[in-house]
Amino acid sequence: xxxxxxxxxxxxxxxxxxxxxxxxxxxxxxxxxxxxxxxxxxxxxxxxxxxxxxxxxxxxxxxxxxxxxxxxxxxxxxxxxxxxxxxxxxxxxxxxxxxxxxxxxxxxxxxxxxxxxxxxxxxxxxxxxxxxxxxxxxxxxxxxxxxxxxxxxxxxxxxxxxxxxxxxxxxxxxxxxxxxxxxxxxxxxxxxxxxxxxxxxxxxxxxxxxx
Amino acid sequence: xxxxxxxxxxxxxxxxxxxxxxxxxxxxxxxxxxxxxxxxxxxxxxxxxxxx
Numbered sequence: 001x002x003x004x005x006x007x008x009x010x011x012x013x014x015x016x017x018x019x020x021x022x023x024x025x026x027x028x029x030x031x032x033x034x035x036x037x038x039x040x041x042x043x044x045x046x047x048x049x050x051x052x053x054x055x056x057x058x059x060x061x062x063x064x065x066x067x068x069x070x071x072x073x074x075x076x077x078x079x080x081x082x083x084x085x086x087x088x089x090x091x092x093x094x095x096x097x098x099x100x101x102x103x104x105x106x107x108x109x110x111x112x113x114x115x116x117x118x119x120x121x122x123x124x125x126x127x128x129x130x131x132x133x134x135x136x137x138x139x140x141x142x143x144x145x146x147x148x149x150x151x152x153x154x155x156x157x158x159x160x161x162x163x164x165x166x167x168x169x170x171x172x173x174x175x176x177x178x179x180x181x182x183x184x185x186x187x188x189x190x191x192x193x194x195x196x197x198x199x200x201x202x203x204x205x206x207x208x209x210x211x
Numbered sequence: 212x213x214x215x216x217x218x219x220x221x222x223x224x225x226x227x228x229x230x231x232x233x234x235x236x237x238x239x240x241x242x243x244x245x246x247x248x249x250x251x252x253x254x255x256x257x258x259x260x261x262x263x
Contacts, residue, residue, distance in 0.1 A: 039212060046220035056219055066215030074222040079246075084231020086243035093231030101227045107247050165251035172244035181245035186252040198249055205245025 004120035008127025011112065014163070015104050015128070016135040019050075023136045026053055027143020033061035037144040044140035048133060049102060051076045051195065076195040079103075082202035090114055091121045100129025107168045177208030 023044065030040030035057065043053050052073030059069035083106040084093045090113040091097065105128055112128075113121050172178045181201035188197030 035212070039216075042213075043216050046216060047223055049219075049223050052219060052223065056215065060212065060215075066212050067218060070215040070219040070222070073219045074226070077223045077226050080223070080227045081230045082242050082246055084227060086246065088231060093228060095224075095228060098228035098231055099224055101231075103250055107250055110243050110247060162251070162254040165247070165254050169248045169251035172248050175241060175244050175248070177241040178244040178248040181241075182248035182252045185249035186256060189253045189256060194253055197253065198246065201245050201249035202242050205242030206240050208241030208245070 002123045004116070004123035005127035005130075008112075008124035008129075009131045010127075011108070011124075012128045012131025012135075015108065015132045018104065019132055019135045020139040022050060023139025024143040026050070026057070027140045027145070029054065029061075030057050030140075030144055031146060033057050035144075037141075040144040041137070041140055044137050047073075048099065048136060049073075049077050049080070050136075079195060079198040079202060080106075082199075082205075086110060087113065091125055097122070097125055097129070100126070100133060102129075102132060104165075105129050105132050107165060111168050111171075175208075177205060181205050 026044065027037075027040055030043070031037075040057075043056065047053050047056075055073045055076055056066070056069045059072065060066050064072075080101060080103075083101050083103075084098060087093070087101075087106065087109060091109070093101075105125075108128055109125050113125065116124055169178075169182075181204040184204060185194075185197035185201040188194070188200065
């Protein structure tokens with residue numbers, strides 16, 4: 001593994017801490033929905049987008065036609081359309097980078113990439129994404145095999161992702177456009193419209209001028 | 212189910228890939244910071260978006 005990729009992989013530890021227990025919960029949900037371990041693992045291996053994976057499996061378990069459930073999952077993922085363009089000043093997106101671009105990888109990359117030499121950015125990003133992807137899939141595997149004992153991890157490490165987002169958001173907490181957009185997202189989140197709120201936050205951010 | 216998983220996987224990939232790949236005339240302004248702050252506030256007041 002190249003040095004920048006290794007550094008990115010190691011820098012992914014907060015994501016690993018946050019992803020792993022959630023992925024275990026996803027694997028357990030898949031079992032409750034009567035999916036085989038192979039089917040559950042295929043979802044994590046191919047989709048790698050937590051919210052839409054939970055929506056797909058949860059809705060199918062309730063009797064929703066799978067293709068309709070997948071369509072609703074896609075709507076949840078529309079917010080991801082903003083992430084690549086926001087990273088474009090620092091990194092050109094290829095297929096592999098795009099596949100690994102989750103909410104958390106985006107937020108961490110936006111913080112770290114601007115401070116890295118241009119030639120190291122791609123490998124660092126891939127290391128970050130690889131760490132996240134491996135932890136997500138390992139957690140899914142253990143959950144799908146019925147590792148009930150790990151269920152408590154979701155509560156024990158529930159703070160990890162909010163804490164990570166807090167650190168990443170700190171430099172932007174004086175940015176009025178970002179605060180307004182965040183406020184809108186929060187209100188919609190409390191109304192049960194999380195994905196819509198995040199899409200609107202991205203759209204509001206478009207209106208602000210780059211400092 | 213397999214078709215649905217493939218549909219979701221391909222759609223998600225295209226949503227992530229196409230806007231990143233093609234430099235448009237879109238000026239992103241403060242979209243990056245806005246999304247990071249939104250992700251923090253949303254995760255602080257409920258499940259993180261990974262599993263919301």
